[in-house]
Amino acid sequence: MNSRIFKVLEFNKIKEQLITQAASSLGVEKARALTPSVDYDEVVQLQEETDEAYHIIRLKGNVPLGGISNIKPHVKRAAIGGVLSTQECLAIASTIYGGKQLKLFIERIDDLHLPIILSITNEIMPLNDLEREIKSCIDENGYMMDGASEKLRGLRTKIRTNENKIRDRLENVTRTKAKMLSDSIITIRNDRYVLPVKQEYRQAIGGIVHDQSASGQTLFMEPQSVVELNNQLSQAKVDEKREIERILKELSIRVAEDEVVLIQNAEALAKLDFIFARAKLSHQMKASKPKMNNSGRIKMKQARHPLIESDEVIANDVELGDSYTAIVITGPNTGGKTVTLKMVGLCTLMAQSGLQVPALDGCELAVFSNVYADIGDEQSIEQSLSTFSSHMTNIVNILENFDDQSLILFDELGAGTDPQEGAALAMSILDFVIAKGARVIATTHYPELKAYGYNREGVVNASVEFDVQTLKPTYRLLIGVPGRSNAFEISKRLGLQEEIILEAKSHIGTDSKSVENMIASLETSRKQAETDYDEAAKILEEAEKLKKEIEMEWTKFEQKRENLYKKAEEKAEKAVAKAKEEAEIIVNELRNMQTEAEWKEHEWIEAKKLLQDARPELSKKEKKQQATFDEEKAKQLKVGDEVRLLTLDQKGTILEQTGKNEFQIQVGIMKLKAKRKDLLFIRREEKVVEKPLATVRGSNYHVKPELDLRGERYEDALQRLEKYMDDALLAGYNHVSIIHGKGTGALRKGVRDYARKHSRIAESRDGTMAEGGSGVTVFELK
Missing domain, CATH: 1.10.1420 (MutS, DNA mismatch repair protein; Chain A, domain 3)
Known part of the structure; x- marks a missing residue:
């Protein structure tokens, strides 16, 4: 898209507002370079980024972006051997700190789904050592402190x-x-x-x-x-200056060592600042996320022009690209036609730039390959062009470059020449553009175009409403209704004599009268439709209210039913507990009978019946749960399976299969025979073959030769270390590696202190470069 369209649709003013929302020079730089994208996937990605940031701002109110600045020039200069100033070093330390604070802030948001923001945040690496070195030398005012060396x-x-x-x-x-x-x-x-x-x-x-x-x-x-x-004194000051330069040179070398990470951090912070600037602008405009498509469809409810104050702007509904691809808007001057035209174009540019648009939720916009506009009087005095010639030059350029993926906006198409010729030319231009499949919105004064939408497929008429009672435009866009001439009504209200108005009406042709009558009829139908819509909306509201009441009553009923179920289950549990007590008595009696060798069949049958009578009836819900065992395993019982003997309601283990459908089972100290139908499969012990993690000195003790303590709290880390050392010594390792990272150095010191006190640790040392350097401590074991 060329820069001219940005000026015509005032997109640059939107960018100026966006720049004020950026928190750092990094975000400002990206906001200044903002241009609409024509790649559908990229636009969708941009909108998702803005939406995630918008939800964070809505939930948290603000985002910590303080202290961040554009450090890329300083880092690059240090990388080529330059010596940074104290202020440049301080800016780098401040940006490192600001990045850490932002990363921590975003990572702590656990009630939002933020895949894009988190992926960018993960690119920020906390360079704690570099930050500490700089801040130990330079104070917050950029002064080299005495303690620097x-x-x-x-x-x-x-x-x-x-x-x-x-x-x-x-x-x-x-x-x-x-x-x-x-x-x-x-x-x-x-x-x-x-x-x-x-x-x-x-x-x-x-x-x-x-x-x-x-x-x-x-x-x-x-x-x-x-x-x-x-x-x-002079010599001491010279020496002081040299020492400061030496310290700055050392710090510059440290900055150069972390060049890649610092540039990566700066890029990530620039992205985040830019994304949050877009989100803050959306919040300020009370905008919403548009659903993007690549089929040329526009659908906005209560859309507002972004640059008009909220207490002055009139919201309108705009639809284009489904049943019609062109809108022809007619109506009086200063009625809002041009504002509507610019609003559609500007919202399209904003959406394709990743900005949300001022419209109700659920709005939809298309990704166009280009947006063209011929709006306003762009007459060039230097070229000595008339208004018509100026517009036509622009239109010719549009017609030479547009395609079926373009959005074209024509303001007062065909104006500035003979009305009859201008109207004919306007219709021909519209026919040409529509035939190529472009989306087009045009405004016009010509009455000939009022009937254009009725004779062309894919075209709809529209108008801006005018209140003849107040003699003022309402700025409301009416899709499907062409604008009518209100000259006679306005003249009558202003006091023009009746006979003059009647004489004027007699000069109007039959066709013009028919068109005006048709428009009047459409307006009457529209108002009736609006009345019907309001009534339907009222009925719908009442129906929704009734629906909510029914849902509330149903919820109460469900809760009551659940309470009843709960009470029934509690009662059943008490009954089961009682049955178990009685079952224990029966089992004890059976044991005594077995011990005393007085086992009699009629006593066994009587005990069995007593146990069955004591067992409560399970509810359907419990029976359903009882039947949720693994059916495939339950089909074929095997020796060793754990089962439930239904006749006694006791768990047992299968010892052997004594018949086709008969098994011997162990229940407590008793061995019983039972039929297949009286057994319910519970579970089967699966053999698990475990592989040892390490084989040391012929031992299969499971422990790794290294322990990673990064991210652990100090106390938790030392507890893990103590347990690990016991395992490592049992495993027979000669040496082990403790990974603690560099960080603040507290955990590294704690590990070393532990090593000095441990009687089985012969030596502790830093890891080699291949082992992890100073982020790893290696223990040599006795």
Whole structure:
């Protein structure tokens, strides 16, 4: 898309608003470079990004983006050997910290689905060591601190000592020789401490003259008594400057080492700042996410022009691309036709740039290959073109370049020439554009185009409403209704004589009267339809209210039913508990019978019947749960299977199969025979073959030769380490690796302290580069 369309549709003003929402120069840079995309997948991705950020802002209110700046030029300069200033180093440290804060903020949001934002956030790497090194040398004001190095501390101490000595000596001079001085003050010239001496006392004071006043009556002299001290002070300051440069050079080298990560962090932060700027603009505009398509379909409910104040703008519904591909809008001047035209074009550009649009939720917009517009009087005085010629030059350029994936906006098509010829030309241009499959919206004054939509397939008439009672436009867009002439009604309300109006009406042709009558009829039908719609909406609202009430009653019924079920289940549980007690009594009796060898068949039958009577009837729900065992395994019982003996309601284990449908089972201390129909399969022990993780010194003890403690809390990490060492010693390892990462160094210190106290750890050392460097500690075991 060319830059002209951005100016015509005022897209640049949207970009200016977007720039104000960016929190850093990184976001501003991306906002300035914003252009609509013509790639459908990319546009969908952009919209998803904005929507995720919008939900974060809606939920959290704000996003921590402070302290972030464009550090890419500083990093690149350090990478080629440049020495950074204190302010540049501080900007890098501040950006590292800002990135960490933003990453932590987003990772803590656990009530939103944020796949895109999180994937970008994961690109941010916390360079804690570099940040710490910079902040240990440079304070928040960009001043190199004394503690940056021992040498710098010593030089700063020497400088302060010399300054105090110089001041003491000069103050002694000001006290003893005050009459020789123009003023009793100590000042500095050429970085050396001097006194303002009167011209006539130059020889009396003695020393070096560094400057004089404009009149020549005052000389700024360095007394001989402080020359050597000033020399020492100057040398100390030179040494201080060199030491600061050395420290900055070291910091610059450290920055260069992390060049790739720093640039990656900056890019990720730029993306996030830009995405959140888009989301904040959406929040400010009360915009919504449009559903994108690549079939040229536009459907917006209560869409508003983004650049008109919310208390002044009139929202309108716009549809295009389904049953019709062209809209011809007619109506009076200042009625809002051009605003509607610009609103559709501007919302399209915004959507294709990843910005949400000011319309109700559920709006739909298309991704066009290009947006063309001929709007307003763009007459070129330098080219001496008339209004018609200027418009036609632009239209010719559009007709030479558009395709079936284009959106074309014509304002006052065919205006500026003979009305009859202009109308005919407008219809021909529209026919040509529509035949090629482009989407087009055109405004016109020509009455001939009012009936255009009725004679062309894929074209619909529209108009902007005008209230003849107030003689003002309402700015409402009416799809399907062409604009009618209100000249006679307006003239009558303004007081024009009736006979003049009647005479004027007699001059109107039959065709014009028919068109006006048709339009009047359409307006009447529209108003009736709106009334019917309002009534239907009211009925729908009442129906929805009734539906909610029914749903509430149903919910209450469900809850009541669930409570009844719960009570029934509790009652059943009590009955089952009672039955189990009785069953225990029966089993004990059976054991006694077996022990006393007094087993009698009639007593067994009586006990069995007593147990069955004691067992409560299960509800359908319980029976259903009882039958949810693995049916495939239950078909064929095997030795070792755990089963339930239904006649006794006891668990048992199959010992052997004694017949086709008969098994011997072990129930407690009893061995019983039971039929297949009386057995319910519970579970089967599967043999699991475990593979050892390590084989050390002939042992299959399961433990790895390394322990990863990264991300653990300090106390938890040391507990894990203690348990791991017991396992490692049992496994017979000669050495093990403890991975703790670099981080703050606290965990590394804790691991080393543990090693020193452990009697079986012979030595602890940093890992080699191949083993993980200082992020790993290796224990040599005894």
